[in-house]
Amino acid sequence: MILKVFKTYIIPRIIQYLVVIFIGITITFIIPRLTPIDPVQAAINRLTSYGGSYMEPAAVESLQKTLKELYGLEGTLIEQYLAFWKHLFTFDLGPSLSMFPTPVMEIIATSLPWTFFLLLSSMLISWIVGNILGGLAGYFKDKKWSDVLATIAMSIYPIPYYVMALILVILFVYIFPIFPMMGGYTIGIQPSFSWAFLLDVFKHSILPAISLIIVGIGWWFLSMRSLTSNIVAEDFVTYAEFAGIPKGKLLFSYVMRNGMLPQITNLGLQIGGIFNGAIVTEVAFSYPGVGSLLQKAITNGDFNLMMGISVFSIIAISTASLIIDLLYPLFDPRIRYK
Amino acid sequence: MKKAGLILAVVIVFVSSVFSQVLPNIPRSETLIVDNLHGRVANPGNFNVWIPGALTGHGPQQMVLDGLWYVDPQTGEWINSLAAEPPIYNDDFTKMTVKLRQGLYWSDGVEFTADDVVFTVKNLKNNPGLNGSAEMKQYVKDIYKTDDYTVVFELTQPYTRFHNLFTSLIYSTTYIQPKHIWEKVENPLTFTFNPPVSIAPYVLDSYDSQGYWFLFKKREDWQRTSVGQIYGEPKPNYVLFIYYGADDKKVMAQTRHELDMIFDLTPEAFEVLRNRNPYAIVWYKDFPWAWMDDVNARGLYLNNEKYPFGIKDVRWALTLAINMEEVLKTAYAGIERVTAIHSCPTEYFMDLYYKKLEPWLEDFSLEDGYKPYDSDLANRIAKWAESEYNVKVEDPKSIWGMGWWKYDPEQAEKLLVEKGFSKDKNGRWLLPDGNLWKISILAPADFEIDATRLAFAVADQWRKFGIQVNVETVEAGVFWSRDALGDFDVVADWGKITASSGVPDIWTFIQGFHSQFLIPTGTPATNPNVIRWKVPKRVDEIIEEMGTLHPQDPKIEELTLEFYKIAVEEMPFIPTVINKKFSAFDNYYWTNYPSAENPYMTPSFWWGEFKFMLPRLESTDRK
Numbered sequence: 001m002i003l004k005v006f007k008t009y010i011i012p013r014i015i016q017y018l019v020v021i022f023i024g025i026t027i028t029f030i031i032p033r034l035t036p037i038d039p040v041q042a043a044i045n046r047l048t049s050y051g052g053s054y055m056e057p058a059a060v061e062s063l064q065k066t067l068k069e070l071y072g073l074e075g076t077l078i079e080q081y082l083a084f085w086k087h088l089f090t091f092d093l094g095p096s097l098s099m100f101p102t103p104v105m106e107i108i109a110t111s112l113p114w115t116f117f118l119l120l121s122s123m124l125i126s127w128i129v130g131n132i133l134g135g136l137a138g139y140f141k142d143k144k145w146s147d148v149l150a151t152i153a154m155s156i157y158p159i160p161y162y163v164m165a166l167i168l169v170i171l172f173v174y175i176f177p178i179f180p181m182m183g184g185y186t187i188g189i190q191p192s193f194s195w196a197f198l199l200d201v202f203k204h205s206i207l208p209a210i211s212l213i214i215v216g217i218g219w220w221f222l223s224m225r226s227l228t229s230n231i232v233a234e235d236f237v238t239y240a241e242f243a244g245i246p247k248g249k250l251l252f253s254y255v256m257r258n259g260m261l262p263q264i265t266n267l268g269l270q271i272g273g274i275f276n277g278a279i280v281t282e283v284a285f286s287y288p289g290v291g292s293l294l295q296k297a298i299t300n301g302d303f304n305l306m307m308g309i310s311v312f313s314i315i316a317i318s319t320a321s322l323i324i325d326l327l328y329p330l331f332d333p334r335i336r337y338k
Numbered sequence: 339m340k341k342a343g344l345i346l347a348v349v350i351v352f353v354s355s356v357f358s359q360v361l362p363n364i365p366r367s368e369t370l371i372v373d374n375l376h377g378r379v380a381n382p383g384n385f386n387v388w389i390p391g392a393l394t395g396h397g398p399q400q401m402v403l404d405g406l407w408y409v410d411p412q413t414g415e416w417i418n419s420l421a422a423e424p425p426i427y428n429d430d431f432t433k434m435t436v437k438l439r440q441g442l443y444w445s446d447g448v449e450f451t452a453d454d455v456v457f458t459v460k461n462l463k464n465n466p467g468l469n470g471s472a473e474m475k476q477y478v479k480d481i482y483k484t485d486d487y488t489v490v491f492e493l494t495q496p497y498t499r500f501h502n503l504f505t506s507l508i509y510s511t512t513y514i515q516p517k518h519i520w521e522k523v524e525n526p527l528t529f530t531f532n533p534p535v536s537i538a539p540y541v542l543d544s545y546d547s548q549g550y551w552f553l554f555k556k557r558e559d560w561q562r563t564s565v566g567q568i569y570g571e572p573k574p575n576y577v578l579f580i581y582y583g584a585d586d587k588k589v590m591a592q593t594r595h596e597l598d599m600i601f602d603l604t605p606e607a608f609e610v611l612r613n614r615n616p617y618a619i620v621w622y623k624d625f626p627w628a629w630m631d632d633v634n635a636r637g638l639y640l641n642n643e644k645y646p647f648g649i650k651d652v653r654w655a656l657t658l659a660i661n662m663e664e665v666l667k668t669a670y671a672g673i674e675r676v677t678a679i680h681s682c683p684t685e686y687f688m689d690l691y692y693k694k695l696e697p698w699l700e701d702f703s704l705e706d707g708y709k710p711y712d713s714d715l716a717n718r719i720a721k722w723a724e725s726e727y728n729v730k731v732e733d734p735k736s737i738w739g740m741g742w743w744k745y746d747p748e749q750a751e752k753l754l755v756e757k758g759f760s761k762d763k764n765g766r767w768l769l770p771d772g773n774l775w776k777i778s779i780l781a782p783a784d785f786e787i788d789a790t791r792l793a794f795a796v797a798d799q800w801r802k803f804g805i806q807v808n809v810e811t812v813e814a815g816v817f818w819s820r821d822a823l824g825d826f827d828v829v830a831d832w833g834k835i836t837a838s839s840g841v842p843d844i845w846t847f848i849q850g851f852h853s854q855f856l857i858p859t860g861t862p863a864t865n866p867n868v869i870r871w872k873v874p875k876r877v878d879e880i881i882e883e884m885g886t887l888h889p890q891d892p893k894i895e896e897l898t899l900e901f902y903k904i905a906v907e908e909m910p911f912i913p914t915v916i917n918k919k920f921s922a923f924d925n926y927y928w929t930n931y932p933s934a935e936n937p938y939m940t941p942s943f944w945w946g947e948f949k950f951m952l953p954r955l956e957s958t959d960r961k
Contacts, residue, residue, distance in 0.1 A: 036825065038819040043391035060864035066466050111380075181583075182587065187551050
């Protein structure tokens, strides 16, 4: 039986997973190279754009050749593609072209923990709070507080995130200077695993997290409310009510459990998407993360850094999707591997 | 209710006192806080500025590095920094001797000597890929010291401007490496030089692992640096380079006196700032406020290889179809300085070249005898500013420029019709082959906002004239790649020829336009001639002759004036306005920044020269 499940579902699913990753990475490799961006020219421009060194033509020509070699941009597209995969299997994403020769892995590794910490924690908080409130509001949809909550959520949800972020900055950084204006920790403090440093990091993350949580709660609340209000009307719930099942058990084990299924799928996919960063959050709050790295990589034509962040993102989302698919029967006993 | 409100207020004050201090561990009154123009630096731990593309303006070049010479473009002052005197050439410019300043020490206590200079040059020469490597290989036959403070360069060929490689004319220069550190380095391309050993008056104290701030502390032995010897003790004990974020965050920070020097703001952002912070000043105390002596000017750069921009009369027609008065008002709120010639209208260059050229410009005529120069533009803007801003400007030309070209659509039309252009029944211009004339202007999307504004303002002018124009705004990577390839009709660009410095010599900026370096559209340019201007033979001769003269030879000015005249006749691109800056400085904690009232040097704190401003700042003694 188990062997059959492996053969008919799990192995094909894993193969599909690998194919998706392969195609995703290949597309991400090709697309930047189809744009008019030239990383060598971008580097030369960084030398000269601040009115800086007016290099002699011979020197520029020599530098063009040298940089092309250093950046690994020599050879045909196929040769560069094969070299890329060869390095990828050794976890070498190459040097950043805009911050040469710092390895891409090093740059991502420095920023990723900040993105992960901020986005994961705010995502989980908004998911838990939003789903609980949405479930309650959907189940007790005739209550006044349910309508009030729904109205608040519907008012907040459509606000563009960057507007929300700006409002929070103006209110709580400028008018009432409660939170710091920028950064992941206080200037002058040395990063360490001490409680003092961790508390300082926490303080700096509060406002960006609040901005993400507020917007996130709105979405989870509304979706969960919609799901539970449909489930409540189903026959099995009505039968369970008549059967005298306690309200609490009815709410959590019957209604919300069924409503959670699509929410779990969405959560899984959103967790995978963490690796893209949250560029608007990072820009609005000057908070470290991979989002602003990706934006700089795109504007500077940093192919390697773009690829690096994209590889992480593709693998993360594909893996999240795979895990959800494999674990789904645990959440929904109605589903069997076929 | 009252009690709750009081408690809330106390909590807010307490919490804000805990959260809102920008520098909890250092006295604010001893710290100068400076905007980091590079934004977030993603590899903040790498201080190897000799790698191509490495960032330098976030503190390293200002605080810990130093070069042989600097020229201040505001005043023309020549500064002997690590060198004790200007370069000494032999008669045929094949040898350059440098006398070094004595009594300078690296921050780790090792003395600065000729060994450091010799090592730096050899290190660059022997490591292709390092900044300056190609030039050192091309020009340096040999380098040696004759004593601990004298270095001799033997050149591969006569070169009257070899010292420019070691002079900060604009922004930066070849910085000298500490031999005792770098000689142990196996791979200079991967060495991070962290922590950097300093030869300037500050050392790196700490930096943000995420690249948002860099803190520098004054050396106790600051007297053993060039700055200390020339100008005395730098006043701030600490200098913090920080990136708060977009303009709105910078305005908030300076309003709260948590940012002393801002790189640049839009006029709108500055308007908000000056209404909220009376201590924030740019260059002028009143209108037009902005600093208008940056060393580059903007223009509409036309690809001369693309039809019809290769036709001189078409270029002149496009020029005369621009109402520059309207452009100044709509795009820049009247805050800009125009340039009619292919140069940069700094105060220094206006005195040197613009005033001398004015009589010629007033007399200059096109082939049909039409005189296009408008010397009255500044006066008209001054009148407008009087009613708009309630200010009276005594010398309008010193602010708005000497003059520009007339707005004369009729003359523009005449020039085009003579070349076979015509208009359709809707008044739209048609090319001689009968097709609709369409122009695309390439402009930056999210940087150099003044270039973008120029593009849109001029597009409006040309549309009014009857040309179909669209503006393509693109990100930096795409912009520079297409700029180098010549993949544009028109680009809202800056610099190239229209650059200047604190010396009369412009050879450095125009030498790349020699016809031997002309690269066709489609291949990345290795020179500033992205417009693919096929210069007249006389321009080649001027460049060649200039190259043989010492930069201080009086003939340089004569040749420069002749070059500018030829460029006006040819009009290879349309010069417009200077790269003005709203670099706002907060006078709350620090004062005596360079200003219109006290223009002792350039206010460009993002340049290596910033180190020379620090002894001249004054603390207001506010705690």
